[in-house]
Amino acid sequence: MAAPLLLQDLYIYPVKSLGGIRVTQAEIEPRGLRHDRRWLLVDERNQFMTQRQTPDMALLRVSPAYNGFLLTHAQRPDLLPLYVPFEATPERTLFVTIWDDMVFAWRGTRAADEWVSEALGRPCKLVYMSDMARRDVEPDLNPEGQLVSFADGYPFLLIGQSALDELNGRLAEPVPMDRFRPNLVFSGGAPFEEDTWAEFQVGDVPFRAVRACGRCVLTTIDQQSAEKSAAGEPLRTLATYRTQGSKVMFGQNVTGPGRGLLRVGDTLQVLNLK
Structure with a gap:
């Protein structure tokens, strides 16, 4: 008899492209898990920043705090921890x-702007998506009118743990799940x-699996050291058996009901296949 499908891990990423927090339960809101990617780093032109262009963002660690989280720099003990509330105020927009x-x-x-600018060595700002903002999932794949955060x-x-296990069986050096930044x-x-x-x-x-997730160079960045893999792993190996068109696929992009509660250990049940 096959082992049951179980929710093994739940992750939120309060700031896009920074470290995640593993939680044992999470509330679902219209944009995803509560507190997930509601904060964003932007540059002096107000363009979003990620590890794709700024790998050192991996060195900014996120840890839980009362009604918010702490940002610390893994290699800069001189930078005192920065407390960030889960929600901002509309004083500056x-x-x-x-x-x-x-x-x-x-x-x-x-x-906060001064802290992140010092931490990354360039001018940048920390911004928050309020419930007033509207950002839609891809319209042609979004008949329910689902919203998304940053x-x-x-x-x-x-992502299934067995998918990562299978990938690691092909790699000379296994990689952890944090390379792929899943929620579930x-x-x-x-x-x-x-x-x-x-x-x-x-x-x-209930959830709907919309389409496979195309992966990028971020998967080649060690989340502990911020160093890129010289060999381009694990993206290079994934490309040998997970390429569709011009993209390398790993994980499923999913939409949800806009409300509910998830707990680690919950049973997964497949309702319909594609």
Whole structure:
């Protein structure tokens, strides 16, 4: 008898492209998990920043704090931890660009802007997406009119632990799951089984698997040291068996119900296949 599919891990990333926080339960909101990627770093032109262009962002660590989180620099003990609340206030506003979207955002404090600018050695700002802002999932794949935070394009990313195990069996040096920045990790099932799912539920919460997630150079950055793999791994190995068109696929982009509660250990049930 096959092992049941279980929700193994839950992650939120309060600031896009910075470290994640593993949680044991998470509330679902219209844009994804509560507090997930509601903050964003932007440059002096108000363009979004990620590890793709700024690998040192991996050195900015995120840890939970009361009603917010702490930012620390892994290699700069002289930088005192920065407390950031989960939500900002509308005292200072601006428009920021993320991919093809222009989004209305609230700015964090001046102290926060100074801290992240010092930490990354360049002028940048910390901004927040309020519930007033609207950013839609890809219209042609979004009949439900789902919203998304500052995540790349979808409110949830789902990956099976067996997919990572299968990949690591092909690599000279295994990589951890943090290279792929999932929200939901499940155990059980065959490698890449999630590719075949159309609708599934976690506990009593329904989800829709929309499409596979195309991966980028960020997966080659060690999240502890911020160093890029000289060999381009694991992207190079993934490309040998997970290429569709011009993209390398790993994980599923998922939309959800806009409300609900997830807990580590919840059972996953596949409702329909693609």
